[in-house]
Amino acid sequence: MTSTAPLDVDDLRSRMAGAVVLPTDPGYDEARVMWNGRIDHRPGLVARCTGPADVAAAVGFARSAGLPVAVRGGGHGSWTAALADGFLLVDLSPIRHVDVDPVARTARCGGGVLLAELDGATQQHGLAVPAGTVSHTGIGGLTLGGGWGWLSALHGLTIDNLLSAEVVLADGRVVRASETAHPELFWGLRGGGGNFGVVTEFEFRLHPVGPIIQLGLVFVEQARVAEAAVVALDLMASWPRGVTGGLGFNAAPPAPFVPVEHHFAPGMAVMIGGFADPGEHADVVRATVTALDPLFHVAMPIPYLALQQMLDEASVPGTRAYTKGLYLPGMTPEIAGILADRTALRSPMSQVLAFPLGGALAAVPDDATAFGGDRSGIALAIEGTGHDPSLDDAERDWVRDTWTALRPHARGAGGYVNLMSEVDDTVVGATYGPKTARLAQVKAQYDPENVFRVNANIAPA
Numbered sequence: 001m002t003s004t005a006p007l008d009v010d011d012l013r014s015r016m017a018g019a020v021v022l023p024t025d026p027g028y029d030e031a032r033v034m035w036n037g038r039i040d041h042r043p044g045l046v047a048r049c050t051g052p053a054d055v056a057a058a059v060g061f062a063r064s065a066g067l068p069v070a071v072r073g074g075g076h077g078s079w080t081a082a083l084a085d086g087f088l089l090v091d092l093s094p095i096r097h098v099d100v101d102p103v104a105r106t107a108r109c110g111g112g113v114l115l116a117e118l119d120g121a122t123q124q125h126g127l128a129v130p131a132g133t134v135s136h137t138g139i140g141g142l143t144l145g146g147g148w149g150w151l152s153a154l155h156g157l158t159i160d161n162l163l164s165a166e167v168v169l170a171d172g173r174v175v176r177a178s179e180t181a182h183p184e185l186f187w188g189l190r191g192g193g194g195n196f197g198v199v200t201e202f203e204f205r206l207h208p209v210g211p212i213i214q215l216g217l218v219f220v221e222q223a224r225v226a227e228a229a230v231v232a233l234d235l236m237a238s239w240p241r242g243v244t245g246g247l248g249f250n251a252a253p254p255a256p257f258v259p260v261e262h263h264f265a266p267g268m269a270v271m272i273g274g275f276a277d278p279g280e281h282a283d284v285v286r287a288t289v290t291a292l293d294p295l296f297h298v299a300m301p302i303p304y305l306a307l308q309q310m311l312d313e314a315s316v317p318g319t320r321a322y323t324k325g326l327y328l329p330g331m332t333p334e335i336a337g338i339l340a341d342r343t344a345l346r347s348p349m350s351q352v353l354a355f356p357l358g359g360a361l362a363a364v365p366d367d368a369t370a371f372g373g374d375r376s377g378i379a380l381a382i383e384g385t386g387h388d389p390s391l392d393d394a395e396r397d398w399v400r401d402t403w404t405a406l407r408p409h410a411r412g413a414g415g416y417v418n419l420m421s422e423v424d425d426t427v428v429g430a431t432y433g434p435k436t437a438r439l440a441q442v443k444a445q446y447d448p449e450n451v452f453r454v455n456a457n458i459a460p461a
């Protein structure tokens, strides 16, 4: 660890409105905690930033002290696990404002906001930003990597709805990036992760959603997963625009709407969200049940906010998770067979999620943003999760082996950066492909010394 003299820390404290928490301070363990129970990082100091001036002071301090800088939005990422003790953690959790303009249908929110807070404020006006599926995820990391959720087929990724961002750059300047101001930075922020600066405020376009939407769950037993996955993906290709969802190769949840005898049954769930005509959604559920002959199915109207919180309990803070992603061109019997074989070996909480892409996502030209992924085909998330530290290695190996088995059928080794528990140059290069050179130019312009490198890192050109 690079030493930080107490005098220096006092100086930083005098320049910040927020607190600076040291390992010897009360509250240090709360200040350093992340969602993932596998992360036990030990920052040398946590700068609890209340706004751009605090962020600039903290980053400036780290630079002059020679400390690595890591940024925490909602704390759901994993990349600080690889850092040696003593880095400076820029904690954005105090920056939590959400301001909605229901007439212009826009929202501005702080860089440390959680999805529940953004959804809660926008739903008061029957509006929403397409974002993730677990409400305690941070808008910061989720947006900068892309941002996928229930509404993406209808309204695109989170970045496709980003109008502007207030960014603290490595040299302490505060700029607002948009299509017209710092356009290359704005391009890079939309998918290039935290490479270019610290975003203290996001501005989003909103869409009318809910407040009541339709949810369907059609669950097939494990023995029939291989054939059902192919049939389900075929059906999904013909879903009307207002119906979206994905496949979960997992266990039936112990939820009140699942018959008790099927709680924890292994198999495959077809998740069907309905955001337009309830009759249309009912038709889709009926057709899926007829085609799949499931173990059980449910369909019901629920508040959009409840949908956004539905998976929270299955991913409580402290969960020990290891994740990798891939993009598949489609679902073939061979791929479905591998998925069925591999998921038959998973532990109870682990799962593979498959989301067909397309719709509004595919309507955005690939080069419009820095997003390092596909906008068609299927996005795959392979998640090894549990609560027992002694099983960490086994979970990680199951994820890696599943990834390796599917890799020959995927579009290269790249994946969705937000699903990568670990990153290396090969995977980052494969993910961004031909966009890497442009990202490196943006990096050279806005962070030439690579101050922000605890991410899917782009080396400055």
Ligand SMILES: Cc1cc2nc3c(=O)[nH]c(=O)nc-3n(C[C@H](O)[C@H](O)[C@H](O)COP(=O)(O)OP(=O)(O)OC[C@H]3O[C@@H](n4cnc5c(N)ncnc54)[C@H](O)[C@@H]3O)c2cc1C
Pocket (backbone or CB within 6 Å): 035, 070, 071, 072, 073, 074, 075, 076, 077, 078, 079, 080, 092, 111, 112, 131, 132, 133, 134, 137, 138, 139, 140, 141, 142, 143, 144, 145, 146, 147, 148, 149, 193, 194, 195, 197, 198, 199, 200, 315, 418, 419, 454, 455
């Ligand atoms: C339970 C769970 C559910 C998830 N569900 C989804 C989902 O449905 N859809 C989806 O797309 N993704 C999902 N993800 C992945 C998620 O998008 C990433 O983990 C994301 O990085 C989380 O952002 P965060 O701010 O909470 O994490 P953090 O750990 O705080 O941030 C992750 C990284 O992002 C950068 N960063 C964060 N905030 C800022 C900022 N304001 N300015 C600059 N850099 C910043 C930093 O490099 C940081 O290391 C999920 C993850 C988990 C653990």
